Amino acid sequence: MEWDINAIPHINEIPAQHGVFTGASAKILHTFNERMHKDNKIVGSLREAIERSGLQDGMTISFHHHFRNGDYIVNMVVDELAGMGFKNLALAASSLTDVHEALIPHIQNGVITHIETSGLRGGLAEAISDGLMDFPVVFRSHGGRAAAIESEELHIDVAFLGAPSCDPYGNANGYNREEENGSCCGSMGYAKLDALYADTTIILTDHIVGFPNAPFGIPESNVDFIVCVDSVGDPKGIMSGATRFTKNPKELLIAKTAADVIEKSGYFYDGFSMQMGSGGASLATARFLREKMLSSKIKARFALGGITGQIVEMHEEGLVEKILDVQSFDLVAANSLKNNRFHQQIDASFYASYSNEGAAVNQLDFVVLSALEIDTQFNVNVLTGSNGRIRGAIGGHPDAAAGASLSVIVAPLTRGRIPSIVHKVNTVVTPGSTVDVVVTDQGVAVNPLRGELAKRLRDNGIPLCTIEQLQKKAESIVGDPEPIHYSEAIVGVAMARSNSIIDVIRRVREA
Amino acid sequence: MRRLRRSMLFVPGNNPGMIRDAYIYGSDSIMFDLEDSVSIHEKDAARFLVYNALTTIDYGDKELVVRINDLGSGLGLADLEAIVRARPDVIRLPKTDSAEDVLQCEREIARIEREAGIPLGQTGMMAAIETANGVLHAYEIATSSKRLIGIALGAEDYVTDLKTVRSDGTELFFARNMILNAARAAQIDAVDTVFSDVNDEEGFLAEARLIKQLGFNGKSVLNPRQIAPLHAVFMPSxxxxxxxxxxxxxxxxxxxxxxxxxxxxxxxxxxxxxxxxxxxxxxxxxxxxxxxxxxx
Structure with a gap:
């Protein structure tokens, strides 16, 4: 009997292109090795990749900052885009640094008309503080950026992602397993999310390796084109050998005090979780905690965040069971990611996305973070300097402070003639409601919102003072700085991690 | 309560960063140095800096000591003229060889106190003994003036004088005992010398334990990192x-x-x-x- 396909209920509702099976497509008879060379995602030039990406004027391009100050990718790509005549592009980088001063002429020529980033430094920060751009720069935290990408508030049309290694199908990673030399950045945490959400993802690499480049940071399923370049960055600028353990006695004093506070806080127990921000004092805190862990036989379940050699050392001696690494700060960390199976690379959303209830920051017992300024409302500024100009980066600061059960901010009371504890921060980056303890070289203050914590610390012999006392002490040493005079013009907008506006950065009026 | 002198933190008089917050590290005393850590070209600046620090910065309950240049150097008198007026707790004399060295300095201090309207005798003194000759006169030095709160060993010059170098402390055994015994006989404090290699934590601890057992009140320290371990040694069980x-x-x-x-x-x-x-x-x-x- 003739089989009637139309007898199947609802068959007409299945779109026509699905059709009926008529036999396999032609079988490829090349070896895998031949296929890999003939049929892959590698294109002849950056220009060709851009042409094929569908990029148009007015669109948004993205970059990661895992190459830090050694990055060649941003300047290389924007130079090419300028040469091709693109205008009015939005540049959304996970962060920008000194080396991106080279963007200034492209901003002046209208190639780049909007910037989103975690931070700005050096010449570009200076120029933007002086009003280089008509449209304010949007500053987001790493977790805020992840949430904005996920909600399409930040839609990436084309992502240009540098990678120290990549196979012909786009499996990319922050190190190279095939040979020891070449560039290396460790985790590709911020790039992973861009690759996943961008309409088109282009990998730029200086090391094509055989398929499969496993384990990988970015999977081929998120990659459209691959461009081979001579070099993705300057290895010396990408990362240093090992983050130096500070010998500065003041930083050590602050770190020791912070470790004492943590020990007595109730959040130091067998199986705790932690994050240590970058900066001498917060990194040194890990050293003092290590001694306490050894003497009281306590282990950490995991360490999160930007990872340094110090955390790796603790992992390798069994004090930290697992490492969740969104960004590797030094070569020791990068090598550990390569060699230690419980050192896991995670993306920015996993790390800290505001829209991700299960983000790793929400599993933190405590975090130690540094600050440029802290005010008497416990608000923290890590973005603008005491002169009101942009000079830093939000990073994961507000994400970790909000997520951790105990957020500890470490800072010297004064830096030279500049007070760190002030009446009002120039820019609110991390809201005071998420900051629990401020540790300075001259006193520890607990947020009045955490009365129970203050009591616990006092009961355990940690002397406390008020944040107002710290502010007055700083003022008694360096005096009250003259107020900064701002104009109406807004050069930057600081977003809370929820991506609502938490503060604006105004242009400083010339004296 | 009697003043403890477990640690005397050495602060170069030409280092404003350290001078400004030397009180945060928890040493019992702070010693601002105008002598060996200050080059000859910066003597005036250091004197000016320390004077202003003492008269403006709140060092809390720390004992404030200033090491002046010796009077024979031609700089010591200018140091006294400025520093006594800033009212530190103690003036530390370097290279004290005899009672006369102490008395000569005391006369100048008394004169300046009178001129400046400072209660006579308010400025304490401390004598550092740094030569073989000084060690032999330790008791005479220790009992030379009511102003003396203690005597100290300065080992670097002393070992040079002995024609040896510092090692595990054997070479300092005689000097330490002489100074300690003289101080105790005079009922004043005895303060041990610095341990220069700030990265050698084990060596520092061994020396700290030794001088505590000998009976010293404490030690001069070069780096704030040495304070906590030193105090731990002095902590009773x-x-x-x-x-x-x-x-x-x-x-x-x-x-x-x-x-x-x-x-x-x-x-x-x-x-x-x-x-x-x-x-x-x-x-x-x-x-x-x-x-x-x-x-x-």
Whole structure:
């Protein structure tokens, strides 16, 4: 009997292109090795990749900052885009640094008309503080950026992602397993999310390796084109050998005090979780905690965040069971990611996305973070300097402070003639409601919102003072700085991690 | 309460960054140096800096000491003229070889005190003994002036004078004992020399234990990192502390009974035992986290 396909209920509702099976497509008879060379995602030039990406004027391009100050990718790509005549592009980088001063002429020529980033430094920060751009720069935290990408508030049309290694199908990673030399950045945490959400993802690499480049940071399923370049960055600028353990006695004093506070806080127990921000004092805190862990036989379940050699050392001696690494700060960390199976690379959303209830920051017992300024409302500024100009980066600061059960901010009371504890921060980056303890070289203050914590610390012999006392002490040493005079013009907008506006950065009026 | 001198933090007089917050590290005394750590070209600047620091910065309850250049160098008198007026607790004399060195300095200090309207005798003195000759005159030096709160060993110059170098402390054994014995005979403090290799934590600890056992009150330290380990060495053990507390309680109890004789576990508490107990309790009190008190 003739089989009637139309007898199947609802068959007409299945779109026509699905059709009926008529036999396999032609079988490829090349070896895998031949296929890999003939049929892959590698294109002849950056220009060709851009042409094929569908990029148009007015669109948004993205970059990661895992190459830090050694990055060649941003300047290389924007130079090419300028040469091709693109205008009015939005540049959304996970962060920008000194080396991106080279963007200034492209901003002046209208190639780049909007910037989103975690931070700005050096010449570009200076120029933007002086009003280089008509449209304010949007500053987001790493977790805020992840949430904005996920909600399409930040839609990436084309992502240009540098990678120290990549196979012909786009499996990319922050190190190279095939040979020891070449560039290396460790985790590709911020790039992973861009690759996943961008309409088109282009990998730029200086090391094509055989398929499969496993384990990988970015999977081929998120990659459209691959461009081979001579070099993705300057290895010396990408990362240093090992983050130096500070010998500065003041930083050590602050770190020791912070470790004492943590020990007595109730959040130091067998199986705790932690994050240590970058900066001498917060990194040194890990050293003092290590001694306490050894003497009281306590282990950490995991360490999160930007990872340094110090955390790796603790992992390798069994004090930290697992490492969740969104960004590797030094070569020791990068090598550990390569060699230690419980050192896991995670993306920015996993790390800290505001829209991700299960983000790793929400599993933190405590975090130690540094600050440029802290005010008497416990608000923290890590973005603008005491002169009101942009000079830093939000990073994961507000994400970790909000997520951790105990957020500890470490800072010297004064830096030279500049007070760190002030009446009002120039820019609110991390809201005071998420900051629990401020540790300075001259006193520890607990947020009045955490009365129970203050009591616990006092009961355990940690002397406390008020944040107002710290502010007055700083003022008694360096005096009250003259107020900064701002104009109406807004050069930057600081977003809370929820991506609502938490503060604006105004242009400083010339004296 | 008697002043403890477990640690005397050395602060170069030409280093404003360290001078500004030298009080945060928890040393018992701070010694601003105008002598060997300041090059000849910066003597005036350092003197000016230390004078202004002493008259403007609140160092809390720290004992403030200034090491001047010796009077023979031609700089010492100018140091005294400025520094005595800034009213430090103590002037430290370097390279003291004889009682006359102390007396000569004392006369100048007294004159400046009178000129500046400072109560006569308010400025304390401390003599550092740094030569073979000085060590032989330790007792004479220690008893030369009522202003002296202590004598100290300066080992770097001393070992050079002896034609040796510093090692495990064998070479300093005689000098340490001479100075210590002289200080105790004169009933003033004895302060040991610095340990220069700040990265050698083990060596530092060994030396700290040695000088504590010899009987020194404390040591000069070059780096704030040396303070906490030094204080830990001077921290009495829980067992000794419990015994000391029992002694003090027994004394209190006897006092309340109106009895002049106290006893503990059937044994009479004599004066040396009582004094040692009191000293141990003071050390323990000072060993508490005191770097940052309430109210900054």
């Amino acid at each position: 829980e067992k000794d502390l419990a015994k000391a507390r029992a002694v003090v309680e027994a004394l209190e109890e006897a006092k309340q009974r109106g009895s002049g004789v106290a006893s503990l576990n059937g044994k009479m508490i004599d004066k040396p035992v009582a004094m040692r107990a009191q000293y141990l309790i003071e050390l323990a009190e000072a060993g508490k986290p005191a770097t940052m008190g309430e109210g900054v």
